[in-house]
Amino acid sequence: MSTGLHIVVCGSLVPDPLQTLTPVQGPTGPALKNELMLPAILDPWAGHALYEAANLAKKQPGSKVWLVSLGNKAKLQQLMMSIAQKVPFELVPLDGPAGGFTDPFEVAEALAGAIEKIAGLDRSKLLLFGGCASAVRDAGVTMPMVAERLGIHDQFLAVDEIDVQTDGSFKVLERIEGGRYQVSQCAGMPAMLAWATGSLPEPPNNPQVGMLNMRTIMPVLQKAQPALLKGEGVIFASVELPAQRRETKIVKDMPPEEIAKEIVAWLKD
Amino acid sequence: METILFLAHTQADGNLLNVALETLGAAVELSQKLQTSLTVGLVGETVQAAADAIAGCGAKRILAVQGKDFSASRYASDAAAITALARQADASLILAPTTSRFSRALPGATQRLGGRIETHVSGIEPAGDTLQIQRWYYRQRMKATLSRSQRPWVLLIDSGVFSAWQGAAGNAAVENVAVSLDAACQRTSVVGEQAPSSQAQTIRPDAKLLFVAGAGWNKKQSDGQIHLKDAEQLILGFLNKSKASLGSSKSLVDQSSEGEAVLSFMTHLNQIGQTGSTPRHPKGLATCCHGEEPHAVGWRFINERRAINLDPNCGWAQGKADVLYVADAFAVMAKVNQLLEG
Numbered sequence: 053m054s055t056g057l058h059i060v061v062c063g064s065l066v067p068d069p070l071q072t073l074t075p076v077q078g079p080t081g082p083a084l085k086n087e088l089m090l091p092a093i094l095d096p097w098a099g100h101a102l103y104e105a106a107n108l109a110k111k112q113p114g115s116k117v118w119l120v121s122l123g124n125k126a127k128l129q130q131l132m133m134s135i136a137q138k139v140p141f142e143l144v145p146l147d148g149p150a151g152g153f154t155d156p157f158e159v160a161e162a163l164a165g166a167i168e169k170i171a172g173l174d175r176s177k178l179l180l181f182g183g184c185a186s187a188v189r190d191a192g193v194t195m196p197m198v199a200e201r202l203g204i205h206d207q208f209l210a211v212d213e214i215d216v217q218t219d220g221s222f223k224v225l226e227r228i229e230g231g232r233y234q235v236s237q238c239a240g241m242p243a244m245l246a247w248a249t250g251s252l253p254e255p256p257n258n259p260q261v262g263m264l265n266m267r268t269i270m271p272v273l274q275k276a277q278p279a280l281l282k283g284e285g286v287i288f289a290s291v292e293l294p295a296q297r298r299e300t301k302i303v304k305d306m307p308p309e310e311i312a313k314e315i316v317a318w319l320k321d
Numbered sequence: 322m323e324t325i326l327f328l329a330h331t332q333a334d335g336n337l338l339n340v341a342l343e344t345l346g347a348a349v350e351l352s353q354k355l356q357t358s359l360t361v362g363l364v365g366e367t368v369q370a371a372a373d374a375i376a377g378c379g380a381k382r383i384l385a386v387q388g389k390d391f392s393a394s395r396y397a398s399d400a401a402a403i404t405a406l407a408r409q410a411d412a413s414l415i416l417a418p419t420t421s422r423f424s425r426a427l428p429g430a431t432q433r434l435g436g437r438i439e440t441h442v443s444g445i446e447p448a449g450d451t452l453q454i455q456r457w458y459y460r461q462r463m464k465a466t467l468s469r470s471q472r473p474w475v476l477l478i479d480s481g482v483f484s485a486w487q488g489a490a491g492n493a494a495v496e497n498v499a500v501s502l503d504a505a506c507q508r509t510s511v512v513g514e515q516a517p518s519s520q521a522q523t524i525r526p527d528a529k530l531l532f533v534a535g536a537g538w539n540k541k542q543s544d545g546q547i548h549l550k551d552a553e554q555l556i557l558g559f560l561n562k563s564k565a566s567l568g569s570s571k572s573l574v575d576q577s578s579e580g581e582a583v584l585s586f587m588t589h590l591n592q593i594g595q596t597g598s599t600p601r602h603p604k605g606l607a608t609c610c611h612g613e614e615p616h617a618v619g620w621r622f623i624n625e626r627r628a629i630n631l632d633p634n635c636g637w638a639q640g641k642a643d644v645l646y647v648a649d650a651f652a653v654m655a656k657v658n659q660l661l662e663g
Binding site: 067069073075082096097152153155156157160187188189190191192193194195196197199200201205206207208209210212223225226227228229230231232233234235236237238239240248249251285286287288289290291292293294297298299300301302303304305306308309311312313315316318319 | 394395396397400420421422424425426427428429431432433437438439440441448451453457458459460461462463464465466467468469470471505506508509510511512513514515516522523524525526530563588589590591592595596604606621625626627629633638639640641642643644645646647648649652653654655656657659660661
């Protein structure tokens with residue numbers, strides 16, 4: 053397509069998965085202990101979506117990528133210090149909670165509202181990207197709800213590949229049961245693709261890209277609109293860490309033959 | 322009073338998946354506990370065989386959206402069908418199985434219905450006047466019990482949580498619900514299915530055993546050499562003989578994108594853990610796996626767990642496995658394969 057694509061990626065920050073996470077009861081519901089102090093990363097599947105978007109935009113001249121991100125403004129600024137160096141994009145920030153216990157219905161409403169306000173966004177060229185699920189809520193419902201609010205009825209979940217043709221139509225590979233892919237052909241934009249891992253590695257840092265991105269990121273972060281997520285209608289009776297710790301029997305100095313016999317007997321049990 | 326709708330889609334052969342029967346089991350149990358009626362809603366090319374198979378479930382009505390337009394797993398047609406069924410049933414609680422088809426279509430359909438949705442539901446229990454469900458947050462690292470006041474409330478039930486419904490088949494009276502699809506709903510066509518580019522079928526969701534291959538398989542062994550071909554033969558040999566499903570740790574999958582030598586049949590689809598799947602299998606055998614939480618969440622839902630590792634203090638196994646064999650996995654798996662052959 054000579055006219056380029058308008059790719060909007062929804063993705064937010066999540067606590068670094070290597071951190072210890074402890075649930076606590078906050079004033080408005082469950083939260084994480086020291087949530088604002090935890091190091092954050094870009095949500096992994098949303099990250100894959102962003103890198104795939106940038107790669108696609110690079111191949112389609114005249115394309116543009118926006119990253120719509122809902123999170124604490126100060127944390128978003130920290131996150132941008134690393135993400136902005138990866139690929140070119142324009143940030144659309146929303147200042148609000150990004151934890152797992154927020155309501156995806158309300159999050160979708162906030163994200164769709166922000167996307168509708170993007171100046172110059174052409175829906176006939178729109179590809180809405182995001183992760184197939186977040187690493188916090190792991191529900192996989194936000195992107196379809198955002199798309200539905202935007203009137204996008206071509207939706208694909210757990211995407212690993214898109215192949216855009218010259219006429220604007222595209223082929224999509226979605227993960228389905230049994231480690232297989234469903235192959236679909238779509239007539240064209242607008243469409244929503246919620247990405248699994250895709251096939252691209254994390255791009256290396258590029259300071260020039262970072263400088264270019266940060267020029268627009270800092271001003272929009274200062275003016276980030278608050279997103280009021282009330283969590284209405286949901287009551288968390290409890291949030292707890294799994295208490296189970298198994299009594300591991302450690303078997304040392306047993307010959308491989310004996311171990312094999314024991315394992316085979318266990319498998320056949 | 323709640324009104325319950327059990328939703329399912331048929332497969333190409335016209336039957337229901339096992340996870341759909343598990344969800345039906347949950348729906349029947351819930352309707353009995355709440356003393357309320359159950360409606361069944363089916364989507365597919367033809368649904369009579371599936372409806373007949375579950376005719377004895379006690380449903381008050383069996384509704385269906387069927388026809389060629391609804392054979393394929395496509396968002397626009399599925400969302401339209403689900404919305405029509407939910408409205409026809411006037412459902413306040415909708416239970417559906419976690420399948421790729423419904424995981425794609427139900428969130429948007431819920432949005433149309435003005436309802437709320439919970440996915441990966443792992444428990445349902447009436448609590449006084451309300452209904453409480455359980456699901457995991459932060460990638461299986463903490464479990465929450467919650468309730469909602471909004472209706473309809475859609476619950477996508479994970480596989481392996483409830484017992485599959487078993488009962489008598491019969492001749493079901495199916496009420497067809499008409500859904501017409503305009504051109505906007507037919508912009509996407511499903512071309513087919515394809516297997517990933519790997520040498521063998523290594524993912525078997527219904528397998529009794531999950532075999533987890535860690536990054537240790539493609540590291541230097543005691544002789545200072547990498548034995549990738551040997552590792553491949555041992556693992557594939559074991560998978561073929563045991564019919565186990567294969568999972569891999571993230572680190573192993575990541576190495577392929579970083580250009581390092583990896584097991585040729587391993588793809589991102591095999592990845593379990595923080596950014597992979599958390600499959601449910603009765604047994605799990607982890608080999609050469611390393612790492613603490615969160616990597617170990619990959620086998621959170623494995624009932625019986627054993628591990629083979631050279632490090633007795635490995636965080637993957639300590640406190641998480643039932644038995645840890647401190648041994649060389651190459652030697653042990655070679656013997657296991659011999660025994661399975663005999």
